[in-house]
Amino acid sequence: MIRRTVVLSLALLSVAGLDACRRRVVPAPAPAATNTDAQRQADSIAALRAQLRADSIAAAEAAARAAAAADRPPAGELAAVLTQKVYFDYDQDILRDDARAVLEAKVPILLANPNVSVAITGHTDERGTAEYNLALGQRRAAQVKRYLTSRGVADDRLTTQSMGDSQPAAEGTDESAYQQNRRAEFQLSGAGALMRPRS
Amino acid sequence: MHFPALRRALVALLLASPLAAQDSTSRGVHIGLTYDPGSKPGVVVLPVTGALGDSIQTIVQRDFDYGDRVNAIVLDANVAQDVSRATGPNWALLARLGAAAAVQVTPTASGFHLAVYNVATKQTALVKDFVSGAPPGSRAWRAALHGISDELEEAFTGVRGIARTRILFERGRRIWVVDSDGEGATPLTEAGTPISPAWHPSGGMIAYATYVPAGISVLDLGSGRARRVASGPGVYISPVFTPDGSSVVYAHGTDNGVDLYTAPLSGGGGRRLSVGRGSDNVSPSFSPDGRRIAFMSGRAGHPEIYTMDADGTDVDLLTPLDFGENAYRASPDWSPDGRHVAFMSQIARSFQILTINLRDRSLKQLTSDGRNEDPSWAPDGRHLTFVSTRTGTRQLWVLDIESGRSRQLTRGAAVRLPAWSPRLAAE
Numbered sequence: 001m002i003r004r005t006v007v008l009s010l011a012l013l014s015v016a017g018l019d020a021c022r023r024r025v026v027p028a029p030a031p032a033a034t035n036t037d038a039q040r041q042a043d044s045i046a047a048l049r050a051q052l053r054a055d056s057i058a059a060a061e062a063a064a065r066a067a068a069a070a071d072r073p074p075a076g077e078l079a080a081v082l083t084q085k086v087y088f089d090y091d092q093d094i095l096r097d098d099a100r101a102v103l104e105a106k107v108p109i110l111l112a113n114p115n116v117s118v119a120i121t122g123h124t125d126e127r128g129t130a131e132y133n134l135a136l137g138q139r140r141a142a143q144v145k146r147y148l149t150s151r152g153v154a155d156d157r158l159t160t161q162s163m164g165d166s167q168p169a170a171e172g173t174d175e176s177a178y179q180q181n182r183r184a185e186f187q188l189s190g191a192g193a194l195m196r197p198r199s
Numbered sequence: 200m201h202f203p204a205l206r207r208a209l210v211a212l213l214l215a216s217p218l219a220a221q222d223s224t225s226r227g228v229h230i231g232l233t234y235d236p237g238s239k240p241g242v243v244v245l246p247v248t249g250a251l252g253d254s255i256q257t258i259v260q261r262d263f264d265y266g267d268r269v270n271a272i273v274l275d276a277n278v279a280q281d282v283s284r285a286t287g288p289n290w291a292l293l294a295r296l297g298a299a300a301a302v303q304v305t306p307t308a309s310g311f312h313l314a315v316y317n318v319a320t321k322q323t324a325l326v327k328d329f330v331s332g333a334p335p336g337s338r339a340w341r342a343a344l345h346g347i348s349d350e351l352e353e354a355f356t357g358v359r360g361i362a363r364t365r366i367l368f369e370r371g372r373r374i375w376v377v378d379s380d381g382e383g384a385t386p387l388t389e390a391g392t393p394i395s396p397a398w399h400p401s402g403g404m405i406a407y408a409t410y411v412p413a414g415i416s417v418l419d420l421g422s423g424r425a426r427r428v429a430s431g432p433g434v435y436i437s438p439v440f441t442p443d444g445s446s447v448v449y450a451h452g453t454d455n456g457v458d459l460y461t462a463p464l465s466g467g468g469g470r471r472l473s474v475g476r477g478s479d480n481v482s483p484s485f486s487p488d489g490r491r492i493a494f495m496s497g498r499a500g501h502p503e504i505y506t507m508d509a510d511g512t513d514v515d516l517l518t519p520l521d522f523g524e525n526a527y528r529a530s531p532d533w534s535p536d537g538r539h540v541a542f543m544s545q546i547a548r549s550f551q552i553l554t555i556n557l558r559d560r561s562l563k564q565l566t567s568d569g570r571n572e573d574p575s576w577a578p579d580g581r582h583l584t585f586v587s588t589r590t591g592t593r594q595l596w597v598l599d600i601e602s603g604r605s606r607q608l609t610r611g612a613a614v615r616l617p618a619w620s621p622r623l624a625a626e
Binding site for chain 2: 130132134135138139142145163164
């Protein structure tokens with residue numbers, strides 16, 4: 001009985017270790033109140049089943065991990081594509097060709113990873129009023145979102161916000177600094193391991 | 200050589216009776232001085248003995264100076280000794296200094312004692328006691344003195360002064376407040392992302408926007424408690440209170456442009472006012488009667504100033520459409536007398552402060568030195584504060600639009616987005 005209980009616990013532990021959510025729904029094994037033969041047999045069968053289940057889940061996970069590892073590009077490459085910034089002209093929210101190319105590269109990755117959400121933040125250079133710049137940053141983020149949803153990314157995966165001119169990427173008061181500051185940035189959540197899109 | 204003096208005497212005689220009549224209809228204390236709007240009555244602030252005497256004299260004198268309606272005659276040390284005698288004011292000396300009046304503010308156990316002397320009649324024109332329990336030197340104590348200055352200005356000129364007012368602004372991701380004379384700059388909020396402070400008409404509350412998390416907050420200055428009146432996804436910008444104080448009007452945008460909304464302070468959701476169709480509509484400013492709102496909109500492809508009814512209807516382009524270099528007008532602020540809207544306009548790759556006359560739509564450029572932005576009217580409709588880079592960093596300046604005099608209000612770290620308070624009550 002002691003040995004069986006250990007096996008059962010180990011089996012449950014390995015199941016629990018695979019999936020944190022499942023751990024909550026699997027009840028802990030209650031010690032049998034009466035220790036009959038029938039009960040022992042039932043315990044034995046249950047333990048065996050749990051062991052088999054744990055083994056098969058572990059095997060499937062290992063296979064998935066191996067497959068994912070084989071398919072995974074160099075670390076961070078997909079995330080880098082998703083977080084690559086796009087840039088705008090002065091007082092404009094229109095997507096330039098370079099911005100469209102950057103966004104287009106994100107589309108297949110987003111479609112292949114439906115669990116990933118993206119927060120899009122619009123920024124402006126310091127010229128003009130702080131109030132209008134917050135509005136302009138919002139408009140830029142919204143324009144980016146509109147492009148991505150038009151390419152099939154679900155609306156509820158994309159949130160927009162504006163920092164206006166409050167978080168410059170580059171200090172300075174020349175056009176090269178201003179150009180770096182007129183941008184939209186991307187922050188990922190729920191990503192985990194990104195899956196490479198099938199080509 | 201005698202001509203100017205003679206002319207002044209004649210002008211004074213000619214003007215004396217109608218202006219005196221006009222004075223008697225104005226609010227406040229009538230002290231029998233003749234006020235010629237084209238000139239400034241000379242006033243000597245008499246020295247005050249005691250530990251706080253110098254501060255009191257300096258504060259009141261400076262209030263007159265900054266008010267730009269009274270000529271504060273500053274005495275050098277030799278003259279100061281002689282101007283006040285045990286028997287009372289030295290009338291002959293005051294007259295030689297060109298003073299129409301002399302005032303003396305003395306600290307008492309319960310506050311301040313004020314005496315006003317009319318130099319022409321050699322009589323005491325006014326005696327009044329002001330109760331103030333504020334600790335000497337404190338902010339409230341200075342506010343009590345500013346209140347006396349304002350009352351004196353009203354007595355001399357018929358127009359109440361603006362010394363007891365304050366200016367909100369943003370500095371280092373906090374909302375700050377500073378007295379009208381530049382004293383007592385203090386942060387009001389914790390560090391965060393507050394922006395665009397605005398005064399409640401009572402002077403007892405302020406509103407501001409934050410962008411992380413996005414929303415509109417109202418801060419009760421008495422209790423120090425802040426609460427949200429609007430929040431959610433997207434961006435919230437530029438709140439102002441309605442002139443009746445019951446609601447806030449602000450800009451809010453998500454994925455379909457930024458529009459103006461109104462939300463009651465008593466609770467309940469925001470209601471959209473402007474129909475920008477995807478454009479940006481921000482920076483509302485009410486006409487004093489509360490019937491119209493000036494605001495900035497990008498609906499024509501670049502920022503211009505528009506007006507609309509308070510319910511969002513009857514939209515009218517206010518600033519003349521001007522494509523090209525000057526096509527960026529923003530930050531409207533409706534003057535308290537209802538006659539002008541001040542705003543900033545792009546000129547020669549910089550920004551300057553302008554006013555537009557609402558009657559004939561004539562434009563007047565008020566600044567040219569450095570970059571000048573975000574005008575806000577004082578409650579007298581004669582002074583404006585704005586952000587200027589004329590000394591390097593962004594600081595607040597105050598301009599008297601009648602005389603063209605300007606002075607620096609803030610010093611230190613860069614500031615932006617000023618909001619001048621209404622006249623404030625005694626504390």
